[in-house]
Amino acid sequence: MGIRENIGEIIRQKDAYAREVGKTGQDIQLIAVTKTRTPEEILEAISCGITDIGENKVQEIQDKYDQINVPVRWHLIGHLQTNKVKYIIDKVYLIHSVDSIRLAREIDKRAGAAGITANILIQVNAAGEESKFGVAPAEVPVLLQGILEECRHICVKGLMHIAPFAEDTEAVRPYFTAVKELYDQLSEIRHPRLDFSVLSMGMSNDYGVAIQEGANAIRVGASIFGERDYSKK
Numbered sequence: 001m002g003i004r005e006n007i008g009e010i011i012r013q014k015d016a017y018a019r020e021v022g023k024t025g026q027d028i029q030l031i032a033v034t035k036t037r038t039p040e041e042i043l044e045a046i047s048c049g050i051t052d053i054g055e056n057k058v059q060e061i062q063d064k065y066d067q068i069n070v071p072v073r074w075h076l077i078g079h080l081q082t083n084k085v086k087y088i089i090d091k092v093y094l095i096h097s098v099d100s101i102r103l104a105r106e107i108d109k110r111a112g113a114a115g116i117t118a119n120i121l122i123q124v125n126a127a128g129e130e131s132k133f134g135v136a137p138a139e140v141p142v143l144l145q146g147i148l149e150e151c152r153h154i155c156v157k158g159l160m161h162i163a164p165f166a167e168d169t170e171a172v173r174p175y176f177t178a179v180k181e182l183y184d185q186l187s188e189i190r191h192p193r194l195d196f197s198v199l200s201m202g203m204s205n206d207y208g209v210a211i212q213e214g215a216n217a218i219r220v221g222a223s224i225f226g227e228r229d230y231s232k233k
């Protein structure tokens, strides 16, 4: 199957999962994850209706940004080093991977200098995996408070979560449930720079479970473009 058929299939699936929980497919933002993909592949996906693309490396955004000369929203979904914030601050629509006050301060500084407000998500590491970035659920409120107090050029839009890989996605359902609960709690906070509207969780392997548990943004790569071949890079 090609990119067009794959996107059509995911849109049908996400619609079906959304209906199970009383939503429609429109309520679930599909972010096409384009790491390792060529500008041609990305443009093909855009021609099939993709409006949001996700990259996990600053370098790849820099390399591809000018070649994708059609309106599209860039999402930085991977780990962001403080010394690289300056390269993408005016290019990305949403940074999904904020996991320290140090990084938030740098984003704030660069956004201020650029005269913009940076939209961010806090990355939660619900399973406590050593190999993944993100903050433990119990530490999220402290980080959020720090950002709201200190960072005047940041708007916090919600949470992002990457579940551990599991053949049987039922095994990771509790993590999605826990992150949704945290999201709902924090949504209660009233603050001018807090606007919870994005719960980014679910990838090719587990987006169905993620939607069932309340995700409203899913990040899908392999199911759109096929398996990644890192050896080509």
Ligand SMILES: *Cc1c(COP(=O)(O)O)cnc(C)c1O
Binding pocket: 033, 035, 056, 077, 078, 162, 202, 203, 204, 205, 219, 220, 221, 222, 223
């Ligand atoms: C690669 C990646 C995805 C997409 O993973 P697939 O399995 O290809 O759908 C989603 N989120 C993040 C943070 C990623 O790095």
